[in-house]
Amino acid sequence: MTKLAHFQKYKLRYEMAILCCYFLINNTLLATSIIMEADRKGTPLPFQVWEPFVWEYSSAIGVLVLFPLLIYSLQRIPFEWTSIKRSVLYYFLISVVFSLCHVAIMVGIRESIYFVMNSNYDFGNIGFELFYEYRKDLWSFIFFIIFINAYQFILSRLQGEANPVAQSEDDNISQSFDRLLIKKLGKEFIVKVxxxxxxxxxxxxxxxxxxxxxxxxxxxxxxxxxxxxxxxxxxxxxxxxxxxxxxxxxxxxxxxxxxxxxxxxxxxxxxxxxxxxxxxxxx
The missing domain is CATH 2.40.50.1020 (LytTr DNA-binding domain)
Incomplete structure (x- = not known):
């Protein structure tokens, strides 16, 4: 089995592993950066050492939980340049729902952990904090769209994409066809149905x-x-x-x-x- 075939067979597992590794590394760096920035001042930390990890990991878990739904939404409503105003409106609404759900999961996890640690979590002013979180989530949402589309484009070029082939110019391939044209890495070859x-x-x-x-x-x-x-x-x-x-x-x-x-x-x-x-x- 080739490496590509092995990846295709266990594609979902590979994708989940890559996402988990990315968020683990990224959010660990963010949490330690918060601690290091606070430690620079030479005064006692205004929080417990474990708190930044709870903040960052809860955010990562929220994104991971919503990621499959995000992909499903993008597949169901692909961006159409011919109807750009409608597409922008749809994607704006999706980004708002994504942010609200992300905040709800994130805050729920934080509240639970703080309760277990006999501490109190204060989300702050709801209106301000929701706007603050949406700004960050919107940028993440745009990044995810670009990343997902780039990933799918590269993967389609590596594994190939199939399209029906008519027997002749007079054939109606919308009804039936016997062969498939596979385009892969700049090459084309025919496969029988x-x-x-x-x-x-x-x-x-x-x-x-x-x-x-x-x-x-x-x-x-x-x-x-x-x-x-x-x-x-x-x-x-x-x-x-x-x-x-x-x-x-x-x-x-x-x-x-x-x-x-x-x-x-x-x-x-x-x-x-x-x-x-x-x-x-x-x-």
Whole structure:
């Protein structure tokens, strides 16, 4: 397995580990900086040594909790330059909600720790502090947007992106197609639809799993299934579909669902909701 394939397989774990490491290092530096700045004055610290770490780590935890929701919001409402006023308004509202939720989580954690430490946490004047926190959160929000888009752009270039290919200029690829054009690192190559093992919904994209590699295509799972169901693909879960020719075995589970095992060894859940349509298409 290549390094890229390994990253794709454990992508979420890698992303969470990188985020946690970033906030741990960044907020530790911020907390120690607060202590060092106060110590410069040569007077007793106006706070306990543990307090700056509580302030900074509670902020980091708040961002980490909200990060998946932030990504989901950006995927659901992508920034559109053709409707820039509306996009700016949407993103402004998202930033306000993000800041309010961040402050709520942050203050809740601080209050809890201060209570355990038999101390009192004073958030200060609510109006002023909310505005103060929003200024910082807005800058973080803009940074996250730039970072997320840059990361997705780089990742798409490394792993490639798939688009349907028409048989001829007269073909209507919006209805059905047999081949996919994969663009990767400046190169292009063709993959037959029948080589796709299974499909995975991922926001505004569908990840195509082909021979251990993952290629995203910009569409929804429902729309893609409509186009390639005649090629032997069947939806078995709200988040994924499978190529019937790639199935090795089906195992009923006590929950009423079933486990579908592919020739590659990948195990997928067959939801009860899709069982009847699956049996019909399999038959």
């Amino acid at each position: 029948e080589e796709v093992e299974w499909l995975e919904a991922n926001g505004n994209y569908v990840n195509l799993h082909i021979n251990g590699r993952i290629y995203p295509t910009r569409t929804t799972l429902s729309k893609l299934i409509e186009k390639i169901s005649t090629k032997g693909f069947c939806r078995i879960h709200r988040s994924h579909a499978v190529n019937l020719e790639k199935i090795e075995s089906i195992t009923p589970l006590s929950s009423g669902d079933s486990e579908v095992k592919l020739n590659s060894g990948k195990a997928l859940n067959l939801s009860r909701r899709y069982k009847e349509s699956f049996k019909t298409q399999l038959g």
